[in-house]
Amino acid sequence: MRRDLLLAVGPLLLSVIPASACWAENWPGWRGPRGDGTSFEDKVPTSWNGATGENILWRTRIPGRAHSSAIVWEDRVFVTTCLEDELQRQLLCLDRQQGKILWQETVIKAPLEKKHALNSYASGTPVTDGKLVYAAFLEPDFGSLRKRTPGNIVVVAYDFDGQQQWMVRPGRFASVHGFCTSPILFKNLLIVNGDHDGDSFIFGLDKQTGQIVWKTPREKKTRSYCTPIIREIDGRTQMVFSGSKCVVSIDPHDGSQHWIMDGPTEQFVASLVSDGDRFYLTAGFPEHHILAIKPDGRGNVTDTHILWRTTRGCSYVPSPIVEGPYFLVAADDGIVSCFDGESG
DSSP states (O other): OOOOOEEEESSEEEEEOOSSOOOOOOBOSTTTTTTSSOOSOOOOOSOOBTTTTBTEEEEEEOSSBOOOOOEEETTEEEEEEEETTTTEEEEEEEETTTOOEEEEEEEEEOOOOOOOTTOOSSOSOOEEOSSEEEEEEEEESSOTTSSSEEEEEEEEEEETTSOEEEEEEEEEEEETTOOOOOOEEETTEEEEEOOOSSSOEEEEEETTTOOEEEEEEOTTOOOOOOOOEEEEETTEEEEEEEETTEEEEEOTTTOOEEEEEEOSOSBOOSOOEEOSSOEEEEEOBSSOEEEEEOSOOOEEOTTTOEEEEEOSSOOSSSOOEEETTEEEEEOTTSOEEEEETTTO
16 A cells, blocks of 8 residues: 655645555545554655655645645545634645645634634644545634633534535633644544533534534543544553543543543643554643553553653654554654653
8 A cells, every 4th residue: 555645734735746646545534544643655755845846746825824734535635724814714625636626615704713822723634534524613702802712613514525514513612722623533423522721521423413422521621632542452442532631541432431540741732642552642731741551441540550651752742653662752842752662
């Protein structure tokens, strides 16, 4: 298998492609097909130059501004953006081979929320199952002059022709840092993390209708921006993510909790990863930690299931990867570290 497109989104979306291209592994959501930043492709370009056109197949200017990642399904590329002057949050679809914008739909028009200077108004990456594409935005009730902008989480589904199939508002949200939620898919569910400075929750929606199937409160009620990963491990389906002053494993079928770990800090952004034997975390603010966590816990595992810990080489925002026996992370200061996964 080969990964034939490498995509970067900002004011421009670039396609970098080898000479002989064919459909390969899709990149359907945040951090790819397994949610961990890895691909099975092994013949990818390792250099390109936007200024000279080296290894650039096409270049398309994306209207507005956004921090969301592009996703790819066969011949389609999807990305979100915000037209700030027009107060519009949009979903776009491009042709994968030529970069032509096939459609551009306004999901909501609403005031701009209060946000962190490094955030955007369209930071959540969409996700697709090959039939529908799903996205989440904040629909503020008040403008950004308020300290914490309250509003509704809006979740939408569009078909590949740009026709909206459903739109729901499953909960409230408010944060001084703004909104960023990347939905994930599990069987018939679309799962959305609603951590914020208030009555936080995580919920599962029926992906065909948008109806709430389950909704689980988050006790610590603290903003975080972590996308869960789902793994079959220790004989259970575990959806694991950090945020709201804890690390938690939830059954994605019904939202019930397997285990919880307090801390190790307050603020989280980076996603967890797993090598099949353990979960790895890097965080955060105000304290920095890297943890390796045993997956076989029940109840509160704070004092029993940390295999190793370090405060060196940690990242707050960048998410790590695991490759074979190695845990690799690029810290916010630009230093890349490689750890032995078993010993730390």
